[in-house]
Each structure stands twice: as structure tokens, then as C-alpha cells.
Amino acid sequence: xxxxxxxxxxxxxxxxxxxxxxxxxxxxxxxxxxxxxxxxxxxxxxxxxxxxxxxxxxxxxxxxxxxxxxxxxxxxxxxxxxxxxxxxxxxxxxxxxxxxxxxxxxxxxxxxxxxxxxxxxxxxxxxxxxxxxxxxxxxxxxxxxxxxxxxxxxxxxxxxxxxxxxxxxxxxxxxxxxxxxxxxxxxxxxxxxxxxxxxxxxxxxxxxxxxxxxxxxxxxxxxxxxxxxxxxxxxxxxxxxxxxxxxxxxxxxxxxxxxxxxxxxxxxxxxxxxxxxxxxxxxxxxxxxxxxxxxxxxxxxxxxxxxxxxxxxxxxxxxxxxxxxxxxxxxxxxxxxxxxxxxxxxxxxxxxxxxxxxxxxxxxxxxxxxxxxxxxxxxxxxxxxxxxxxxxxxxxxxxxxxxxxxxxxxxxxxxxxxxxxxxxx
Numbered sequence: 001x002x003x004x005x006x007x008x009x010x011x012x013x014x015x016x017x018x019x020x021x022x023x024x025x026x027x028x029x030x031x032x033x034x035x036x037x038x039x040x041x042x043x044x045x046x047x048x049x050x051x052x053x054x055x056x057x058x059x060x061x062x063x064x065x066x067x068x069x070x071x072x073x074x075x076x077x078x079x080x081x082x083x084x085x086x087x088x089x090x091x092x093x094x095x096x097x098x099x100x101x102x103x104x105x106x107x108x109x110x111x112x113x114x115x116x117x118x119x120x121x122x123x124x125x126x127x128x129x130x131x132x133x134x135x136x137x138x139x140x141x142x143x144x145x146x147x148x149x150x151x152x153x154x155x156x157x158x159x160x161x162x163x164x165x166x167x168x169x170x171x172x173x174x175x176x177x178x179x180x181x182x183x184x185x186x187x188x189x190x191x192x193x194x195x196x197x198x199x200x201x202x203x204x205x206x207x208x209x210x211x212x213x214x215x216x217x218x219x220x221x222x223x224x225x226x227x228x229x230x231x232x233x234x235x236x237x238x239x240x241x242x243x244x245x246x247x248x249x250x251x252x253x254x255x256x257x258x259x260x261x262x263x264x265x266x267x268x269x270x271x272x273x274x275x276x277x278x279x280x281x282x283x284x285x286x287x288x289x290x291x292x293x294x295x296x297x298x299x300x301x302x303x304x305x306x307x308x309x310x311x312x313x314x315x316x317x318x319x320x321x322x323x324x325x326x327x328x329x330x331x332x333x334x335x336x337x338x339x340x341x342x343x344x345x346x347x348x349x350x351x352x353x354x355x356x357x358x359x360x361x362x363x364x365x366x367x368x369x370x371x372x373x374x375x376x377x378x379x380x381x382x383x384x385x386x387x388x389x390x391x392x393x394x395x396x397x398x399x400x401x402x403x404x405x406x407x408x409x410x411x412x413x414x415x416x417x418x419x420x421x422x423x424x425x
Contacts, residue, residue, distance in 0.1 A: 002272065004351035004372065004422055004424070005351070005370055005372070007272065007274070007422065008351060008352070008353040008370060008420050008422055009353065009370075009406070010268055010272075011265040011268055011269060011313065011315075011353070011420045012265070012353055012355055012357075012367075012406070012418055012420065014264045014265050014267070014268040015261035015262065015264055015265045015357060015415075015418050016261065016357050016408075016411050016413060016418075017264065018256070018260050018261050018263070018264030019190065019256040019257075019260050019261050019264075019357060019413040019414075019415045020048070020411075020412055020413050021045055021048045021049040021051075021052040021190070021255075021412065021413065022048075022052050022055075023256075024190070024255045024256035024260065025049055025052050025053070025056075025188065025255055026052065026056045027255075028188050028253050028255050029053060029056050029057070029121075029188075030121070030186065031060075031061065032057060032061055032065040032068060032069070033068070033119060034068075035068065035117040035118055035119065036068050036070065036117065036118045036119075037068055037069050037070075037071075037118070037119055037120075037121060038070055038071050038110065038111075038114060038118055038119070038120050038121075038183070039053065039069065039070070039071025039072070039073065039086045039120075039121050039122075039123060040071055040072060040073070040107055040110065040111060040120055040121075040122050040123070040176065040180075040206070041071070041072075041073035041074070041122060041123030041124060041125075041128075042073060042074045042075075042107075042124060042125075042127075042128035042131045042132045042202055042205065043074075043075065043123075043124055043125030043126055043127045043128040043131065043190065043202050043414065044075060044076050044079065044093070044125055044126055044127035044358045044360075044410070044413075044414040045075075045123075045125035045126070045190050045358075045412060045413045045414050046073040046074060046075045046088070046123055046124075046125055046128070046131075047073060047075040047079055047080050047081040047083075047088045047412075048081060048412040048413070049073070049123040049125065049188070049190070050071070050073045050081070050083050050086040050088060050123060051081050051082075051083055053086070053121070053123070054066065054069070054083055054084050054085060054086065057069065058084075066084055066085050069085045069086070070085055070086065071085070071086040071087070071110075071121075072086065072087045072089065072103070072106060072107050072110055073086060073087070073088055073089070073123060074088075074089045074090070074091050074100065074103045074104075074107070074128075074131045074132060075088060075089075075090060075091075075127075075131065076090065076091070076092075076093045076127060076131065076360075076410075077090045077091065077092060077093075077099075078090070078410070079410045089103040089106075091103055091130070091131045091132075091133075092130065092131075093127050093130040093131055094127075094130050094148070094152060095130065095145055095148055095149060095152075096130045096131070096133030096141065096144060096145060096148065097133075097141075098141060100130065100131050100132060100133045101133050101134060101135075101141050103131070103132070104132040104133060104134035104170075104171050105134060107132070107171070107176065108134065108170070108171055108176065108179055111176055111179040111180045112179050114180050114181075114182075114183035115182065115183065116182040116183065118183040119183055119184050119185075119186070120177075120180050120183050120184070120185040120186065120206075121186050121188065122176075122177070122185055122186065122187040122188065122205070122206040123188055124187055124188070124189050124190070124201055124202045124205065124206060125189070125190035125192065125201070125202065125413070125414050126190065126191070126192025126193070126201065126202065126358070126414040126415070126416065127192070127202065127358070127414060128201070128202025128203065128205065129161075129162055129165050129172065129202050129203040130148070131202075132169075132171050132172065132176075132202070132203075132205060133145075133169075134169055134170045134171040134172075135168065135169070135170065136167075136168055136169055136170050136234060137170065138230060138233075138234055139168055139230055139231065139234055140230070142228075143168075143228045143230055143231055144165075144168060146228055147164070147168070147225070147227050147228065147231055148165075150225045150226070150227070151164060151223075151225065152324075153323070153324040154223040154225055154323070155223065155286065155321050155322070155323035156219065156222075156223050156321065157194075157284055157319075157321060158193055158194070158200065158284075158319050158321075159193065159194070159195075159197070159200050160219045160222075160223075162193075162199075162200045162203045162204075163211045163215050163216055163219055164216045164219055164220065165203045166199070166203045166204065166209050166211060166216075167211070167212070167213045167215075167216040167235060167238070168216070168231060168234065168235075169203065171205055172202075172203035172204060172205050172209075173199070173203065173204055173205070173209035173211075173244055174199075174204060174205070174206065174207055174208050174209045174244045174245075174246050175205065175244070176205035176206050177205070177206040177207065177246050177250055178244070178246060180206075181247065184247075184249040184250060184251075185206050185249075185250045185251070186250075186251050186252075186253070187206040187207060187250070187251070187252045187253070188253055188255050189201050189252065189253065189254050189255060190255055190256050190257075190413065190414065190415065191254055191256070191257040191258065191415060191416075192258075192319070192357075192358075192414045192415055192416040193319060193416070194258075194281070194282030194283070194284050194318045194319055194416075195282050196254055196257050196258075196259075196282075198252050198254070199211070206250070206252075207246070207250075207252055208243070208244060208245050208246045209243055209244045210243050211243065212238075212239070212241060212242070212243055213234075213235040213236075213237075213238040213239045213241060214235075214239040214240070216235050217232075217235045217236070217239060220232075220235075256413070256415060257281065257415055258281040258282070258317035258318065258357075258415045258416050258417070258418075259278075259281040259317070260415065261317065261357060261415045261418060262278050262281055262315050262316070262317050262418075263278070265313075265315055265418070265420065266278060266315060269313045269315075273311070274311045274312060274313050274422070275308055275309075275311070275312040275313070276312070276313050276315055277307070277308055277312060277313070277314055277315065278315045278316070279294075279297070279314055279315065279316040280316050280317070280318065281316070281317045281318060282317070282318045283316050283317065283318035283320070283417075284318050284319060284320060284321070285320055285321070286320065286321060286322070286323060287320035287321065287322050287332040287333070287335040287336035287339065288322075288335055288336060288338070288339030288390060289339065290320050290336055290339075291335075291336040291337060291338070291339030291340035291341075291343065291354075292339055292340070292343040294314065294316070294336075294340050294419065294421060295339075295340045295341075295343035295344035296343070297314060297421075298314060298340075298344060298347075298350050298352075298421050298423055299344060299347060299350075301314070301423045302347060302348075302349055302350055302423050302425065309425075310349065310423045310424055310425035311422070311423065311424045311425060312422075312423055313420055313421065313422045313423070314419075314420070314421040314423070315418075315419065315420055316417075316419045317415070317416060317417050317418055317419070318416065318417055319332070319416045319417055320332045320333075320336055320417065322335055322362075322393060324393055325391060325392070325393060326391060326392030326393040326394060327392060327393070327394070328389070328392045328393035328394025328395070328396065328397065329362055329363035329364045329393075329394070329396050329397075330362035330363050330393050330396075331361040331362030331363070331364060331366070331368075331395060331396050332356075332361065332362065332417065333354040333355050333356050333361045333362075333367075333368040333369070333417055333419075334354065334361055334362070334366075334368055334369045334395035334396050334398075334399055335362075335390065335393065335395045336354050336417075336419070337352060337353075337354035337368065337369050337370075337371055337395065337399075338386060338389060338390045338395040338398060338399075339390060340352060340354070340371065340421075341371045341375055341376065341386070342376075342386055342387065342390065344371075345376065346373050346374065346375075346376050346377060347373060348373050349373065349423060349424040349425050350371075350373060350421065350422070350423050350424075351370070351371060351372050351373070351421075351422045351424075352370065352371040352419070352420065352421045352422065353368065353369075353370045353371075353406065353418075353419070353420045354368050354369065354371075354417070354418075354419045355367040355368025355369070355406050355408075355417075355418055356368060356414075356416065356417060356418070357411060357413060357414060357415045357416060357417070357418050358410065358411055358413065358414035358416075359408040359409055359410050359411040360410070361396075362396065364396045365407075365409075366396060366400075366405045366406065366407050367406045367407065367408045367411075368405075368406045368418075369395070369396075369399035369404050369405050369406055370399075370404045370406060371404070372404075375402060375404065378402055379398065379401075379402060382401055382402070384398055384401055384402070386398060
């Protein structure tokens with residue numbers, strides 16, 4: 001087997017590669033039609049998905065195929081790519097900005113211009129919730145920004161956060177698809193959410209919403225979130241509204257997910273003679289607490305060869321949460337990894353990598369970090385206090401000082417957290 005760090009990095013790269021749009025999107029792309037095809041999309045992978053669609057049509061059907069293609073997608077600042085026919089706009093993530101609101105208004109106006117002779121291909125990936133911040137009538141972007149910050153700091157799950165987002169939006173929760181009528185919509189989804197529920201991916205702008213304003217109110221109460229008065233008034237006004245449904249001519253396909261990434265990593269591990277075990281593709285909960293649980297499993301493997309014998313690698317995905325207590329830049333993967341390391345201690349033969357498949361973990365443009373048996377010893381030599389870093393939500397600074405950060409840049413995909421724990425015995 002190759003050394004632990006390169007081995008773990010190879011698993012992460014395999015996971016990312018398997019979820020890249022050029023790998024997973026083409027099998028789901030329809031052929032050009034006789035009428036206009038309008039592409040609408042949002043998310044961290046939206047630009048790359050748009051370039052893949054154009055390249056696929058150009059290669060398979062020739063340059064004339066692009067004549068009937070147009071559209072608009074929104075991605076994170078700094079992640080736009082050159083396209084031929086589909087315009088790419090940029091906006092902020094994770095807290096929405098005015099650029100995102102302008103992009104959402106343009107997208108909604110384009111949807112409302114469609115006719116029965118048109119069709120829509122929706123390219124939706126994680127991050128789209130923040131990138132399409134179009135407030136419902138009577139609300140403002142300031143309202144959504146304030147509430148978004150509070151939700152991100154509250155410890156609420158991504159499903160709960162997206163439930164609130166949908167009920168405060170003029171474009172999410174299926175409203176973009178509703179505006180496309182009478183044109184049919186094909187939604188191609190790259191999932192970054194545990195369970196892969198279509199309405200939770202980018203808060204489901206093109207899929208039916210099974211939740212209601214009453215659900216959103218319950219979430220705000222559960223986490224004692226002090227929401228703006230206009231937000232509460234809006235939700236109270238609509239609390240008895242039924243869930244939004246969509247026409248039967250709308251089709252939804254999941255093109256890749258966290259499970260896609262984990263299975264690819266497992267194949268690489270198996271080829272290297274290391275037994276993989278996928279613990280789950282939708283693990284949630286407080287990042288540091290999940291890290292503690294995973295440390296217990298790794299210790300059991302190392303000490304007793306249960307539930308499998310070394311050499312093995314424990315793989316998992318999903319999306320944890322962080323309850324902000326300090327002034328650090330956050331990052332659920334590095335916080336989970338530091339919680340893992342503190343619970344495990346300097347146990348020989350255990351190495352780990354926790355990272356976000358989009359290349360950005362929390363408020364830093366760093367994908368994640370790596371752990372080794374000597375991490376705590378090296379930290380002590382440098383005068384680093386691992387416990388203080390965890391308590392201050394400053395795990396990124398801790399791993400940067402150890403030169404153990406994983407820096408990839410934007411990867412072009414987003415299937416959320418990736419965790420690999422190697423136990424060599």
C-alpha cells in the first residue's frame with residue numbers, strides 16, 4: 001500500500017472525480033429538440049454542468065445543435081467558466097448577496113417568457129439555495145441574510161434550513177418550475193444533501209415542495225431563532241397554505257450523490273488491497289460529536305479487529321452541522337476531524353482525511369485536512385492547543401499550522417462531506 005497520506009488523498013480524488021459533471025451528466029442529457037431548449041441552473045457545480053452540456057451536444061450532434069440552446073446559470077463567486085450559449089453569473093455563498101438576487105430575478109423572468117414549444121433543462125447542484133436569493137413578496141434580502149446567518153449558526157440540519165428557505169422564497173420550493181409553464185422541465189440534480197431528497201437540493205427550485213410555512217415556523221421555534229418580524233408575519237400568513245405541487249410533465253433525475261463518491265473511493269481502496277466499509281452516505285449531527293463517534297469505531301477496529309480487520313478504511317459522507325461558539329472561520333469537516341483526533345488520541349496506525357468535495361469547508365477556501373498518529377505531538381511542539389482550537393471553531397488555523405490542510409481549489413462538483421479513516425493495524 002502507498003503511504004497513508006497519498007493513499008487517503010487518492011480516495012478523495014476518486015470520490016470527486018466520480019461526481020464530476022463530465023462523468024455523471026452526459027448519460028442523462030436529452031438530444032436537441034425542434035424547439036428552443038432553455039437551460040436554468042444554480043449551484044456550485046452549475047457552471048461546469050453548463051459547459052458539459054454544451055460540449056456534449058457539440059460533440060455528438062454538431063455545431064448546429066447549439067443554435068436552439070440558451071439559458072442562465074448561477075454559481076459561486078470565482079467559479080464561472082467560459083460557455084458558448086449559456087450565460088454564467090456569479091453570486092455569494094453561503095450568505096446571499098445582491099448579485100444573487102439580481103440573477104434570480106433574471107432567471108425567473110426568463111422562465112416566465114417560455115411557451116409550449118420550449119423545454120427546460122434545469123441543472124441544479126448544492127449551494128443553489130444561497131445563490132438564488134429571491135425574497136417572497138413583502139420580504140427583503142436583508143431579512144434573508146439575517147435569518148440565513150442565524151440558521152447557519154444554530155446547529156439546524158441542512159434539511160431544516162432549506163425548509164425555512166423555501167417558505168421565504170419566490171423562486172425555490174418548485175416556484176421556478178411553476179413559472180416555466182407551459183414548458184416541460186427536466187431537472188438534473190447533483191445531490192449534496194443527506195438522503196438525496198430533491199426538494200432539499202438547492203432548496204428545490206424546480207421540484208415539488210412537500211413542506212409548508214407551518215413546518216418553517218416550527219423549526220424557528222425549535223432553535224429559538226430570533227427571526228425578523230416580517231419573516232414571522234409572512235410565515236403566519238401562509239401557515240395554512242397547502243404544499244406546492246407541479247405538473248406531470250416535469251421529470252427529475254439524480255445524476256450523482258455522496259454515495260456515488262463513496263463507492264468510487266471504495267473501489268480504489270479495494271484495488272490497493274485495503275478493505276473498505278461505507279458507514280453511510282447521509283451521516284448528520286454536530287460535527288465534533290460525529291468525530292467522537294467515528295473515533296470510537298476506529299479504535300475498536302485497531303484494538304479488536306471489529307467490525308473488520310486492518311488494513312481497512314472507514315468511509316462516510318453526509319452533512320454535519322456546527323454550532324458556532326467562537327470566532328474561528330468554522331468548517332464542519334475540519335471541526336469533525338479535530339473532534340475525532342482529540343477523542344482518538346495518539347493511536348498508532350490510524351490516519352484520517354475529512355474534506356468537502358466542493359473544495360471549500362466553512363469560511364476558508366480549504367477543502368479539509370488530514371490526521372495522523374503524531375498530530376497531537378507535533379501540535380504540542382508548536383505550542384498549539386487543540387482543545388482551544390476546537391472550542392473556538394478554529395480548526396482550520398490548527399491544521400494550517402501543522403501543514404495538514406487539504407487545498408484543492410474549486411473542484412467543479414459538490415456531493416458534500418467525504419470522510420476516510422485508514423486503520424493499518
